[in-house]
Amino acid sequence: MSGFNYRAIWSIYKFELHRFSRTLLTGLLVPVITTSLYFVVFGGAIGSRMTQIDGIDYAAFIVPGLIMMSMFTESIFNASFGIYMPKFAGTIYELLSAPVSATETVIAYVGAAATKSLSVGTIIFVTAHLFVDVHVEHPVAMAAFMVLIAVSFCLFGFILGIWAQSFEQLQVIPMLLIMPMTFLGGAFYSVHMLAEPWRTITLFNPIVYLVSGFRWTFFGRGDVGIEFSLLFIAAMLAVCLTAIGWVFRTGYRLKK
Amino acid sequence: MASIITVSGLKKSYASGYQALKGIDLEIEEGEIFALLGPNGAGKTTMISIICGNVRPSGGSVTVAGHDIVRSYRGSRSAIGLVPQELHTDAFERVIDTVRFSRGLFGKPRDDAYIEKVLRDLSLWDKRNNKMLELSGGMKRRVMIAKALSHEPRVLFLDEPTAGVDVELRRDMWKLIGELRQTGVTIILTTHYIEEAEEMADRVGVINKGELILVEEKTALMKKLGKKSLTVTLAQPLTQIPPELGEWDLALKSDGSEIEYVFDTRAERTGVSSLLRRLGDLGIGYKDLNTQQSSLEDIFVSLVHQEKAA
């Protein structure tokens, strides 16, 4: 056999979606509930005092940040588990002994995790409409941005899943790195609201660029220029793809 | 016959620095059943894992069905079905889904009739809608075989197919392997049991400490290995073997309180019953009888010594 093994991609993709479907109810309910809670706490309680940021209603202002936040965690969580579990359970033997290339493996696992993460993002977007009127200025850019974010964070999660050798290691990066960075990344406030030196320090947080770029697709403006956001996503994609290429070339933590 | 697998100079050093394979050369012929024997840690699983793509070789090369396992891995892996030593299954998947998944992974179009045949042959059809976690260990092993066969491989690797399997299931397994062979599949299996190799294999390879110390037709090997010893614990110790027992090759052990008789299990007449009859005729009473097969370990030791002597 030669050529592209698209059947393998499809099999893995279906397998992963099936895995997600086993927890479908919680998988869908959790984002709805968290989003609602955020709106009650931030939109209702705090928003009633803040009313507007950069001329945008506070409740609407936090929508892109909320979507991003959930998509970051969903992407990393699902993609890292997707590849970590077979490693942990030993079922990875089958993947390694199948005529499946590195590219096909990545497309399948990352594709499935990104699908899940995009559905969660969409659910939050829809739920947000129950609480606030959100007008999206650049819908196509918004969709494209979501896809890019899902793919790059799933790639990152995939690498994490390959690297991790215990459940603890699997959790530590999302909990200790991504979560704080997201909270400090301007999901709930504008960078302009910070005083120096925090404002400058914040600009070293890559999440700022992602949240800002996504916010731009909604309101036509963000904390930093959209070109910086795009540059950053491109860089992140490139780094992840290089890392994955290296992982498969060397068999790092996959093959002894 | 043409060889389907060619292993040449295959070496493996693990990251720990341990050298698990020290240059293996081996040809597997198409359609044969090849049994790989060897003590724990000999390197059997390592060799299989390299051929199948789970472990990277440190040196040497392997071709399967004419495809190099590294450069042309799609070709080589497509030809292989692997049943690994450990039972690794997706606990929440249904039997039939997991077997279909394997077929898809190998790039084959869905074929329900074929999957049904495989499941029926393995007596799994009734269990097709059960989740993996609902199966017994022996059934799980059979699902692993079904997965390996799902893409119609030309070569099947069975890494200790009968480890931890009860006698009845072991018989079933042997029968199944025999049937698979009828369909033209080449089978390579590893085992610790000599009688298993004896029952099924056409050829036997013995691997020890990363070296293939012997590859032989089974029949020839069994002549060498098929010795058993009978120990007769006497009621009264003897000072010497009576001349009436001269036709048996006997040795006096434990200060004359035991007689040991080494015999060939494959011989037409082992001489055991006639020996016991003669003992009775001579009025030599005995308290206990014990037969022992030299353990595989012993055999390896003697083989290794032979190697060194040669």
Ligand SMILES: Nc1ncnc2c1ncn2[C@@H]1O[C@H](COP(=O)(O)OP(=O)(O)OP(=O)(O)O)[C@@H](O)[C@H]1O
């Ligand atoms: N991942 C690893 N890292 C380091 N050493 C390893 C690794 N896997 C196996 N080994 C070592 O390589 C040697 C061969 O192991 P292997 O699993 O191939 O033996 P085996 O012949 O299959 O044994 P068994 O009959 O117990 O299954 C052993 O000494 C083992 O400890």
Ligand SMILES: [Mg+2]
């Ligand atoms: Mg083994």
